[in-house]
Amino acid sequence: MKNRLLLLPIFLAIAFTNSSYQKKITAKEKTGTLKITFINTVKGNPLQLNEASYTNPFAEQYTVSKFKYYVSNIAVAFPDGILTEKESYHLIDESKPESLSFSFYASVNTYHSLLFMLGVDSIKNVSGAQTGALDPLNDMFWTWNTGYVMAKMEGNSPQSTIVNSKVEFHIGGFSGADNVLKKLKLNFPAGQALEIRESKTSEIVIEADLDKWWQDPNDLKIANNALCTTPGSLAKKIADNYSKMFSIKNITNNQN
């Protein structure tokens, strides 16, 4: 016991000097609620499944019937470190409005950026049967080559050359050369910070622009690539594009 007490100041010193210090919420600490909301759009207009026809940067028309992606390891950063949501795995599914928002307790503090992973971290891809957002029932799990589909977009396009003019992107792969996992950091707009105050709710609204899937850094025409359902180089190219689809839309502090 005595030895442990001696180690504590050393541990604290290391913890606080390290910029990636992972803060844990203690039982006595004052907390507020952080609500995270995703709004899926196409070029800023709310995404309409099945209804609307969109045009990509290559003048190809398409509709969207499914749009789902995993976000995990959500954290907010303060000057000394980060606060990560516990067991942080969420499936954002445009067809399920309740999936677009979630909340968790955060320490009272001022935060300047949001961090998360787009996809399910590799450890949960190799740890057997999971539940909740990671339940294979959610149709985001490959049964023939173990691993999660990190993001899924399905629809139709007259430019598609595959059966029934389908567009089908199931993007996955968590290890080695096929890894499509993206660690993302979204800085808050200049002059804005996230304030967490005791017993209040603050909200971060994130916009995901589906239009970003087609271009930058990789030009991906539907005419050439209407189908991607295995890990590999095409999946990686699509993931490089879609990793740029997120931006902070607004931050609202201290609602009741």
Add this chain to the structure above:
Amino acid sequence: MKLRVIISLCSCVLVFVFLLGAGKRSSGPDYLEFKIPEGWPKPPTNIFTNNRLTEQGFQLGKKLFYDGRLSKDGNFPCASCHQQFGAFATYDHDFSHGFNNTLTIRNAPALFNLAWMTRYHWDGGINHIEVQPLAPLTAQNEMGEKIDSILRKLKKDPDYPKLFKAAFGTPEINSQRMLKALAQFTGSIVSSNSKYDKVQRGELSFTANEQKGYTLFKAKCAACHKEPLFTDNSFRNNGMAVNTFLNDYGRMRITNNKKDSLKFKVPSLRNIVLTFPYMHDGRFYSLGSAIDHYRTGIVTTQPTLDSLLLNRIAITNYEKNDLIYFLNTLTDTTMTRNPRFAQ
């Protein structure tokens, strides 16, 4: 003095009765220890670390394994392709039968000593025993069912909620619990009591032919079919001509790596007499023809052919007979007839 003895005896009995009562009162599961056979290596990972083995979990897994309702039309329980009398492979079938008059595309692997594997299926596409059943459950040419539909059927059953409660503490039925229970059953199947094992333990001895076969086996086969599991669980190309109907390139489909073209998992040779036909596509119906493949059949022009097979394997006709005698000692009827694994 006598009184003291009586008092202490009585209190001993009281304590014992109390403990017994306490044991009965708690409705928690009965924990089981996974026993590693003497002299065997420890499994590379403990598959029961996050799925603690219990009698109730094992029994639930067994009921699920034998339950046809896990398939779309009720006709294809796990056990329809994994038959205990065939060492939990499909006896006498190159491909197994699936839902709606379909065939699988590979030979059903035997299910035993799974706790020593870190990858499952001929191509190693599955990285954890718990998620393996998702493949056969949902494949259109196997059990053909959907997970939510299976869970609905289990929830309607009068017994399953009780069995899930006994195994996991509450009657909730979900995919994770179903998969963990199945892993408790299949992961518990161990084959370690063949004649070979009894010889290793000094309980029996080989005949002269078996011994000659064993010596040959150690010299020419054991590099891949490593004792005591009789596999090193690696992926290798053993030089079989590609079946141009199936065009199955094995592990390359999983890794996207050309170097893995035509590589398949080295199967265990335990219970080999029962697991015919042989190879990933069941193309050889006898041990003799499988051995002949290594003697004369290997296609040596395949770029990914295993380096140990570049010159094929020299085995005389006499040696081949001895080898077959030895392979016959790997049959473990203790496992294939064990009522604990039976329906």
